[in-house]
Amino acid sequence: MFADRVLSGMRPTGRMHIGHYHGALRNWIRLQEEHECLFFAADWHALTTHFDETESIADTTWEMFVDWLAAGLDPTRATLFIQSRVPEHAELTLLLGMITPVGWLERVPTYKDQQQSLADRDLSNYGFLGYPVMQSADILIYRANMVPVGEDQVSHIELTRELARRFNHIYGQETGFEDKAKAAVKKLGAKKAKRYNEMRAAFQEKGDEAALAAARELLEDTQNLSLGDRERLFGWLEGARRVILPEPQPLLTTSPRVPGLDGDKMSKSRGNAIFLREDPAEVTRKVRTMQTDPARVRRTDPGNPERCPVWSLHQVYSDQATRDWVWKGCTTAGIGCLECKQPVIDAIIREQAPMHERAQKYLDDPQLVRNIVADGCEKARGMAEETMGDVREAMGLGYG
Ligand code: TRP
Ligand code: SF4
Numbered sequence: 001m002f003a004d005r006v007l008s009g010m011r012p013t014g015r016m017h018i019g020h021y022h023g024a025l026r027n028w029i030r031l032q033e034e035h036e037c038l039f040f041a042a043d044w045h046a047l048t049t050h051f052d053e054t055e056s057i058a059d060t061t062w063e064m065f066v067d068w069l070a071a072g073l074d075p076t077r078a079t080l081f082i083q084s085r086v087p088e089h090a091e092l093t094l095l096l097g098m099i100t101p102v103g104w105l106e107r108v109p110t111y112k113d114q115q116q117s118l119a120d121r122d123l124s125n126y127g128f129l130g131y132p133v134m135q136s137a138d139i140l141i142y143r144a145n146m147v148p149v150g151e152d153q154v155s156h157i158e159l160t161r162e163l164a165r166r167f168n169h170i171y172g173q174e175t176g177f178e179d180k181a182k183a184a185v186k187k188l189g190a191k192k193a194k195r196y197n198e199m200r201a202a203f204q205e206k207g208d209e210a211a212l213a214a215a216r217e218l219l220e221d222t223q224n225l226s227l228g229d230r231e232r233l234f235g236w237l238e239g240a241r242r243v244i245l246p247e248p249q250p251l252l253t254t255s256p257r258v259p260g261l262d263g264d265k266m267s268k269s270r271g272n273a274i275f276l277r278e279d280p281a282e283v284t285r286k287v288r289t290m291q292t293d294p295a296r297v298r299r300t301d302p303g304n305p306e307r308c309p310v311w312s313l314h315q316v317y318s319d320q321a322t323r324d325w326v327w328k329g330c331t332t333a334g335i336g337c338l339e340c341k342q343p344v345i346d347a348i349i350r351e352q353a354p355m356h357e358r359a360q361k362y363l364d365d366p367q368l369v370r371n372i373v374a375d376g377c378e379k380a381r382g383m384a385e386e387t388m389g390d391v392r393e394a395m396g397l398g399y400g
Pocket of ligand 2: 292293296303304305308309310311326329330331335336337338340341
Protein backbone atom coordinates (compact mmCIF):
# COMPACT_ATOMS: atom_id res chain seq x y z
CA MET A 1 0.00 0.00 0.00
CA PHE A 2 2.69 2.51 0.86
CA ALA A 3 5.19 1.48 -1.77
CA ASP A 4 6.40 4.31 -3.99
CA ARG A 5 3.65 5.58 -6.18
CA VAL A 6 3.91 8.64 -8.41
CA LEU A 7 0.86 10.64 -9.38
CA SER A 8 0.48 13.84 -11.34
CA GLY A 9 -2.08 15.56 -13.49
CA MET A 10 -2.48 18.34 -15.99
CA ARG A 11 -5.48 20.38 -16.93
CA PRO A 12 -6.37 19.70 -20.56
CA THR A 13 -5.39 22.80 -22.47
CA GLY A 14 -5.00 21.22 -25.88
CA ARG A 15 -1.74 20.86 -27.72
CA MET A 16 1.28 20.54 -25.49
CA HIS A 17 4.24 22.86 -26.03
CA ILE A 18 7.93 22.64 -25.20
CA GLY A 19 7.25 24.38 -21.89
CA HIS A 20 5.06 21.43 -20.82
CA TYR A 21 7.70 19.05 -22.08
CA HIS A 22 10.61 20.51 -20.14
CA GLY A 23 8.50 21.60 -17.17
CA ALA A 24 6.74 18.30 -16.57
CA LEU A 25 6.55 15.59 -19.24
CA ARG A 26 10.27 14.89 -19.44
CA ASN A 27 10.30 14.34 -15.71
CA TRP A 28 7.26 12.04 -15.87
CA ILE A 29 8.91 10.00 -18.59
CA ARG A 30 11.97 9.56 -16.42
CA LEU A 31 9.88 8.59 -13.40
CA GLN A 32 7.96 5.89 -15.27
CA GLU A 33 11.22 3.96 -15.66
CA GLU A 34 11.63 3.61 -11.92
CA HIS A 35 8.26 3.83 -10.22
CA GLU A 36 4.65 2.92 -10.45
CA CYS A 37 3.10 5.98 -12.12
CA LEU A 38 -0.35 7.42 -12.67
CA PHE A 39 -0.90 10.46 -14.89
CA PHE A 40 -4.27 11.97 -15.60
CA ALA A 41 -6.16 14.70 -17.40
CA ALA A 42 -7.61 16.98 -14.71
CA ASP A 43 -10.74 17.88 -16.67
CA TRP A 44 -12.76 18.82 -13.59
CA HIS A 45 -9.95 21.15 -12.56
CA ALA A 46 -10.26 22.84 -15.95
CA LEU A 47 -13.91 23.51 -15.13
CA THR A 48 -13.05 25.39 -11.94
CA THR A 49 -11.88 28.31 -14.05
CA HIS A 50 -13.54 27.58 -17.42
CA PHE A 51 -16.97 26.30 -16.45
CA ASP A 52 -18.47 28.30 -19.30
CA GLU A 53 -16.17 26.94 -22.02
CA THR A 54 -16.89 23.26 -22.10
CA GLU A 55 -17.43 22.59 -25.79
CA SER A 56 -13.76 21.82 -26.42
CA ILE A 57 -12.75 19.92 -23.25
CA ALA A 58 -13.13 16.47 -24.78
CA ASP A 59 -11.12 17.34 -27.90
CA THR A 60 -8.36 19.04 -25.97
CA THR A 61 -8.15 16.08 -23.62
CA TRP A 62 -7.60 13.62 -26.47
CA GLU A 63 -5.06 15.94 -28.08
CA MET A 64 -3.22 16.11 -24.80
CA PHE A 65 -3.02 12.34 -24.54
CA VAL A 66 -1.64 12.05 -28.08
CA ASP A 67 1.09 14.50 -27.09
CA TRP A 68 1.85 12.62 -23.88
CA LEU A 69 2.25 9.39 -25.82
CA ALA A 70 4.26 11.13 -28.53
CA ALA A 71 6.56 12.63 -25.91
CA GLY A 72 7.30 9.14 -24.62
CA LEU A 73 4.86 8.24 -21.88
CA ASP A 74 4.54 4.51 -22.13
CA PRO A 75 1.11 3.03 -21.39
CA THR A 76 2.71 -0.26 -20.44
CA ARG A 77 4.53 1.53 -17.64
CA ALA A 78 2.26 4.37 -16.62
CA THR A 79 -1.49 4.41 -16.06
CA LEU A 80 -3.08 7.20 -18.10
CA PHE A 81 -6.61 8.24 -17.25
CA ILE A 82 -9.23 10.97 -17.09
CA GLN A 83 -10.23 12.39 -13.73
CA SER A 84 -13.97 12.59 -14.47
CA ARG A 85 -14.02 8.93 -15.53
CA VAL A 86 -13.05 7.97 -11.99
CA PRO A 87 -16.02 9.45 -10.12
CA GLU A 88 -14.55 8.34 -6.78
CA HIS A 89 -12.43 11.52 -7.02
CA ALA A 90 -15.64 13.47 -6.56
CA GLU A 91 -16.71 11.40 -3.60
CA LEU A 92 -13.41 11.91 -1.80
CA THR A 93 -13.45 15.61 -2.68
CA LEU A 94 -16.86 15.88 -1.05
CA LEU A 95 -15.79 14.00 2.06
CA LEU A 96 -12.54 15.93 2.46
CA GLY A 97 -14.59 19.08 2.11
CA MET A 98 -16.22 18.26 5.44
CA ILE A 99 -12.90 18.56 7.29
CA THR A 100 -11.46 21.49 5.32
CA PRO A 101 -11.64 24.83 7.10
CA VAL A 102 -12.60 27.52 4.58
CA GLY A 103 -9.83 29.72 5.98
CA TRP A 104 -7.20 27.21 4.86
CA LEU A 105 -8.45 27.53 1.29
CA GLU A 106 -8.62 31.31 1.34
CA ARG A 107 -5.01 31.37 2.48
CA VAL A 108 -3.69 29.14 -0.33
CA PRO A 109 -1.56 31.64 -2.32
CA THR A 110 -2.79 30.50 -5.74
CA TYR A 111 -6.35 31.44 -4.77
CA LYS A 112 -5.80 35.19 -4.74
CA ASP A 113 -2.99 35.08 -7.32
CA GLN A 114 -5.20 33.37 -9.88
CA GLN A 115 -8.12 35.67 -9.18
CA GLN A 116 -5.80 38.54 -9.98
CA SER A 117 -4.09 37.05 -13.02
CA LEU A 118 -7.37 35.78 -14.48
CA ALA A 119 -9.20 39.00 -13.73
CA ASP A 120 -11.35 38.65 -16.85
CA ARG A 121 -12.93 35.50 -15.39
CA ASP A 122 -15.50 35.16 -12.68
CA LEU A 123 -13.69 33.11 -10.05
CA SER A 124 -16.06 33.64 -7.16
CA ASN A 125 -17.40 30.11 -7.49
CA TYR A 126 -17.31 27.44 -4.80
CA GLY A 127 -15.55 24.99 -7.14
CA PHE A 128 -12.61 27.31 -7.63
CA LEU A 129 -12.18 27.86 -3.90
CA GLY A 130 -12.22 24.08 -3.56
CA TYR A 131 -9.60 23.52 -6.28
CA PRO A 132 -6.92 22.32 -3.82
CA VAL A 133 -9.38 20.02 -2.01
CA MET A 134 -10.08 18.27 -5.29
CA GLN A 135 -6.34 18.11 -5.98
CA SER A 136 -5.82 16.58 -2.54
CA ALA A 137 -8.44 13.96 -3.33
CA ASP A 138 -6.67 13.20 -6.65
CA ILE A 139 -3.50 12.41 -4.75
CA LEU A 140 -4.81 10.78 -1.59
CA ILE A 141 -7.22 8.47 -3.38
CA TYR A 142 -4.21 6.63 -4.85
CA ARG A 143 -2.17 6.90 -1.67
CA ALA A 144 0.53 8.38 -3.89
CA ASN A 145 3.64 9.47 -2.02
CA MET A 146 5.45 11.30 -4.82
CA VAL A 147 3.84 14.14 -6.71
CA PRO A 148 5.94 15.76 -9.44
CA VAL A 149 4.83 19.39 -9.74
CA GLY A 150 6.15 22.86 -10.48
CA GLU A 151 6.95 25.40 -7.79
CA ASP A 152 3.51 27.01 -8.11
CA GLN A 153 1.82 23.83 -6.92
CA VAL A 154 3.79 23.27 -3.73
CA SER A 155 1.21 25.03 -1.57
CA HIS A 156 -1.40 22.59 -2.87
CA ILE A 157 0.69 19.61 -1.85
CA GLU A 158 1.20 21.19 1.55
CA LEU A 159 -2.57 21.48 1.93
CA THR A 160 -2.89 17.84 0.86
CA ARG A 161 -0.51 16.87 3.65
CA GLU A 162 -2.48 18.87 6.18
CA LEU A 163 -5.76 17.31 5.07
CA ALA A 164 -4.28 13.80 5.26
CA ARG A 165 -3.03 14.49 8.78
CA ARG A 166 -6.36 15.90 9.82
CA PHE A 167 -8.24 13.00 8.28
CA ASN A 168 -6.06 10.42 10.03
CA HIS A 169 -6.34 12.30 13.27
CA ILE A 170 -10.13 12.44 13.19
CA TYR A 171 -10.93 9.09 11.60
CA GLY A 172 -7.89 6.98 12.46
CA GLN A 173 -9.10 6.46 16.00
CA GLU A 174 -10.09 2.95 16.77
CA THR A 175 -11.16 1.23 19.97
CA GLY A 176 -8.52 -1.17 21.20
CA PHE A 177 -5.99 0.43 18.85
CA GLU A 178 -2.99 -0.32 21.01
CA ASP A 179 -3.81 -4.01 21.41
CA LYS A 180 -4.46 -4.34 17.71
CA ALA A 181 -1.20 -2.56 16.89
CA LYS A 182 0.76 -4.83 19.23
CA ALA A 183 -0.83 -7.88 17.68
CA ALA A 184 0.16 -6.56 14.25
CA VAL A 185 3.75 -6.10 15.39
CA LYS A 186 3.90 -9.79 16.29
CA LYS A 187 2.85 -10.66 12.76
CA LEU A 188 6.05 -9.07 11.47
CA GLY A 189 8.03 -12.02 12.81
CA ALA A 190 10.45 -11.93 15.73
CA LYS A 191 13.36 -10.20 14.01
CA LYS A 192 11.41 -7.47 12.26
CA ALA A 193 9.19 -6.95 15.30
CA LYS A 194 12.22 -6.26 17.45
CA ARG A 195 13.63 -3.78 14.96
CA TYR A 196 10.24 -2.11 14.56
CA ASN A 197 9.91 -1.65 18.33
CA GLU A 198 13.44 -0.29 18.66
CA MET A 199 12.98 2.21 15.88
CA ARG A 200 9.58 3.26 17.15
CA ALA A 201 11.09 3.91 20.59
CA ALA A 202 14.00 5.83 19.06
CA PHE A 203 11.55 8.11 17.26
CA GLN A 204 9.05 8.54 20.07
CA GLU A 205 11.59 8.99 22.85
CA LYS A 206 14.36 10.85 21.04
CA GLY A 207 12.65 12.24 17.96
CA ASP A 208 15.01 10.22 15.74
CA GLU A 209 13.67 10.94 12.22
CA ALA A 210 16.07 8.50 10.60
CA ALA A 211 14.67 5.71 12.76
CA LEU A 212 11.15 6.70 11.68
CA ALA A 213 12.16 6.56 8.03
CA ALA A 214 13.88 3.19 8.53
CA ALA A 215 10.82 1.77 10.26
CA ARG A 216 8.61 2.91 7.40
CA GLU A 217 10.96 1.29 4.97
CA LEU A 218 10.79 -1.94 6.92
CA LEU A 219 7.02 -1.85 6.66
CA GLU A 220 7.13 -1.09 2.97
CA ASP A 221 9.27 -4.17 2.45
CA THR A 222 6.86 -6.38 4.34
CA GLN A 223 4.37 -8.09 2.08
CA ASN A 224 2.29 -10.37 4.29
CA LEU A 225 0.27 -7.78 6.23
CA SER A 226 -3.39 -6.99 5.86
CA LEU A 227 -4.28 -3.45 4.86
CA GLY A 228 -5.68 -2.71 8.30
CA ASP A 229 -2.54 -3.93 10.06
CA ARG A 230 -0.38 -1.88 7.74
CA GLU A 231 -2.33 1.27 8.55
CA ARG A 232 -2.02 0.51 12.24
CA LEU A 233 1.71 -0.11 12.10
CA PHE A 234 2.36 3.04 10.12
CA GLY A 235 0.17 4.99 12.51
CA TRP A 236 1.60 3.44 15.66
CA LEU A 237 5.09 4.65 14.77
CA GLU A 238 3.99 8.20 15.40
CA GLY A 239 1.05 7.99 17.74
CA ALA A 240 -2.14 6.16 18.46
CA ARG A 241 -3.89 6.52 15.12
CA ARG A 242 -4.17 4.52 11.93
CA VAL A 243 -2.75 6.13 8.82
CA ILE A 244 -5.55 5.74 6.32
CA LEU A 245 -4.32 8.43 3.95
CA PRO A 246 -0.51 8.77 3.87
CA GLU A 247 1.06 12.21 3.36
CA PRO A 248 2.60 12.79 -0.07
CA GLN A 249 5.78 14.68 -0.93
CA PRO A 250 6.16 17.13 -3.81
CA LEU A 251 8.87 16.27 -6.33
CA LEU A 252 10.00 19.60 -7.69
CA THR A 253 10.70 19.80 -11.39
CA THR A 254 13.96 21.69 -11.55
CA SER A 255 14.57 22.23 -15.25
CA PRO A 256 15.14 25.83 -16.37
CA ARG A 257 12.15 27.91 -17.38
CA VAL A 258 11.19 27.83 -21.06
CA PRO A 259 10.25 31.33 -22.22
CA GLY A 260 7.71 31.99 -24.95
CA LEU A 261 8.61 33.58 -28.28
CA ASP A 262 8.01 37.04 -26.80
CA GLY A 263 9.97 36.34 -23.61
CA ASP A 264 6.83 35.94 -21.46
CA LYS A 265 5.71 32.65 -19.97
CA MET A 266 4.97 30.21 -22.79
CA SER A 267 1.28 29.50 -23.22
CA LYS A 268 -1.08 28.54 -25.99
CA SER A 269 -3.46 31.39 -25.24
CA ARG A 270 -0.70 34.00 -25.45
CA GLY A 271 0.15 32.70 -28.91
CA ASN A 272 3.86 32.52 -28.08
CA ALA A 273 4.28 28.75 -27.96
CA ILE A 274 6.39 26.24 -29.83
CA PHE A 275 4.26 23.11 -29.82
CA LEU A 276 5.38 19.51 -29.56
CA ARG A 277 5.24 17.80 -32.95
CA GLU A 278 5.56 21.18 -34.60
CA ASP A 279 6.38 21.15 -38.29
CA PRO A 280 10.19 21.65 -38.63
CA ALA A 281 9.67 24.60 -40.97
CA GLU A 282 7.40 26.15 -38.38
CA VAL A 283 9.96 25.62 -35.60
CA THR A 284 12.49 27.40 -37.79
CA ARG A 285 10.13 30.26 -38.56
CA LYS A 286 9.07 30.75 -34.96
CA VAL A 287 12.57 30.78 -33.51
CA ARG A 288 13.89 33.01 -36.27
CA THR A 289 11.25 35.62 -35.50
CA MET A 290 11.70 35.27 -31.75
CA GLN A 291 12.34 38.29 -29.56
CA THR A 292 16.03 39.00 -28.76
CA ASP A 293 17.81 41.55 -26.58
CA PRO A 294 15.88 44.72 -27.50
CA ALA A 295 19.06 46.79 -27.17
CA ARG A 296 20.72 44.83 -29.95
CA VAL A 297 19.28 46.72 -32.88
CA ARG A 298 22.07 46.36 -35.45
CA ARG A 299 24.29 43.36 -36.13
CA THR A 300 27.25 45.43 -34.94
CA ASP A 301 25.68 46.22 -31.54
CA PRO A 302 26.92 43.93 -28.77
CA GLY A 303 24.07 42.24 -26.88
CA ASN A 304 23.36 41.09 -23.37
CA PRO A 305 22.20 37.46 -23.28
CA GLU A 306 20.67 38.00 -19.83
CA ARG A 307 18.05 40.19 -21.50
CA CYS A 308 17.36 37.74 -24.31
CA PRO A 309 14.85 34.88 -24.21
CA VAL A 310 16.89 32.99 -26.82
CA TRP A 311 19.59 32.71 -24.17
CA SER A 312 17.05 31.00 -21.89
CA LEU A 313 16.38 28.47 -24.64
CA HIS A 314 20.12 27.82 -24.85
CA GLN A 315 20.00 26.93 -21.13
CA VAL A 316 17.51 24.22 -21.99
CA TYR A 317 18.85 23.03 -25.33
CA SER A 318 22.60 23.70 -25.59
CA ASP A 319 25.73 22.23 -24.11
CA GLN A 320 28.35 24.30 -22.32
CA ALA A 321 30.54 24.81 -25.40
CA THR A 322 27.63 26.22 -27.39
CA ARG A 323 26.63 28.47 -24.52
CA ASP A 324 30.19 29.79 -24.26
CA TRP A 325 30.11 30.49 -28.00
CA VAL A 326 26.81 32.36 -27.63
CA TRP A 327 27.97 34.42 -24.67
CA LYS A 328 31.18 35.49 -26.32
CA GLY A 329 29.64 36.02 -29.76
CA CYS A 330 26.73 38.04 -28.41
CA THR A 331 28.62 40.30 -26.02
CA THR A 332 31.28 41.11 -28.65
CA ALA A 333 28.91 41.31 -31.62
CA GLY A 334 30.89 38.41 -33.07
CA ILE A 335 27.77 36.52 -34.13
CA GLY A 336 24.39 37.59 -35.44
CA CYS A 337 21.13 36.64 -33.77
CA LEU A 338 20.07 34.28 -36.57
CA GLU A 339 23.38 32.47 -36.26
CA CYS A 340 22.86 32.28 -32.52
CA LYS A 341 19.39 30.81 -32.93
CA GLN A 342 20.38 28.04 -35.31
CA PRO A 343 21.64 25.53 -32.69
CA VAL A 344 18.36 25.97 -30.78
CA ILE A 345 16.34 25.36 -33.93
CA ASP A 346 18.37 22.24 -34.68
CA ALA A 347 17.99 20.93 -31.13
CA ILE A 348 14.22 21.41 -31.05
CA ILE A 349 13.79 19.69 -34.41
CA ARG A 350 16.01 16.84 -33.23
CA GLU A 351 14.05 16.52 -30.00
CA GLN A 352 10.76 16.37 -31.87
CA ALA A 353 11.68 13.89 -34.59
CA PRO A 354 10.92 10.81 -32.46
CA MET A 355 7.73 12.48 -31.23
CA HIS A 356 6.40 12.80 -34.78
CA GLU A 357 7.24 9.16 -35.32
CA ARG A 358 5.58 7.92 -32.13
CA ALA A 359 2.46 10.01 -32.76
CA GLN A 360 1.81 8.61 -36.23
CA LYS A 361 0.05 5.41 -35.22
CA TYR A 362 -2.23 7.33 -32.85
CA LEU A 363 -3.12 9.80 -35.56
CA ASP A 364 -3.79 6.95 -37.98
CA ASP A 365 -5.99 5.16 -35.47
CA PRO A 366 -7.49 7.41 -32.77
CA GLN A 367 -9.18 4.37 -31.25
CA LEU A 368 -5.79 3.28 -29.92
CA VAL A 369 -5.69 6.28 -27.60
CA ARG A 370 -9.28 5.70 -26.51
CA ASN A 371 -8.40 2.12 -25.61
CA ILE A 372 -5.26 3.04 -23.69
CA VAL A 373 -7.17 5.59 -21.66
CA ALA A 374 -10.14 3.27 -21.11
CA ASP A 375 -7.76 0.67 -19.67
CA GLY A 376 -6.11 3.34 -17.53
CA CYS A 377 -9.44 4.57 -16.19
CA GLU A 378 -10.45 1.06 -15.25
CA LYS A 379 -7.17 0.41 -13.48
CA ALA A 380 -7.29 3.73 -11.65
CA ARG A 381 -10.84 3.07 -10.60
CA GLY A 382 -9.86 -0.20 -9.01
CA MET A 383 -7.23 1.54 -6.90
CA ALA A 384 -9.51 4.43 -6.02
CA GLU A 385 -12.27 2.03 -4.98
CA GLU A 386 -9.88 0.28 -2.62
CA THR A 387 -9.03 3.51 -0.81
CA MET A 388 -12.66 4.61 -0.75
CA GLY A 389 -13.63 1.37 0.97
CA ASP A 390 -11.27 2.26 3.82
CA VAL A 391 -12.31 5.90 3.83
CA ARG A 392 -16.04 5.17 3.98
CA GLU A 393 -15.52 2.69 6.73
CA ALA A 394 -13.26 4.98 8.75
CA MET A 395 -15.89 7.71 8.46
CA GLY A 396 -18.65 5.46 9.65
CA LEU A 397 -20.19 5.07 6.19
CA GLY A 398 -19.47 1.36 5.82
CA TYR A 399 -22.99 0.08 5.52
CA GLY A 400 -21.86 -3.44 4.67
N1 TRP B 1 -3.20 21.77 -10.30
C1 TRP B 1 -2.32 21.08 -11.20
C2 TRP B 1 -1.77 22.12 -12.21
O1 TRP B 1 -2.44 23.07 -12.51
C3 TRP B 1 -3.00 19.95 -11.91
C4 TRP B 1 -3.41 18.88 -10.96
C5 TRP B 1 -4.67 18.54 -10.62
C6 TRP B 1 -2.54 18.02 -10.25
N2 TRP B 1 -4.65 17.51 -9.72
C7 TRP B 1 -3.38 17.17 -9.46
C8 TRP B 1 -1.15 17.89 -10.17
C9 TRP B 1 -2.85 16.21 -8.60
C10 TRP B 1 -0.63 16.93 -9.30
C11 TRP B 1 -1.47 16.10 -8.53
O2 TRP B 1 -0.70 21.92 -12.70
FE1 SF4 C 1 20.02 36.88 -27.99
FE2 SF4 C 1 21.78 35.35 -29.24
FE3 SF4 C 1 21.03 37.69 -30.32
FE4 SF4 C 1 22.53 37.64 -28.15
S1 SF4 C 1 23.10 36.89 -30.16
S2 SF4 C 1 20.74 38.93 -28.47
S3 SF4 C 1 21.75 35.83 -27.07
S4 SF4 C 1 19.75 35.90 -29.98
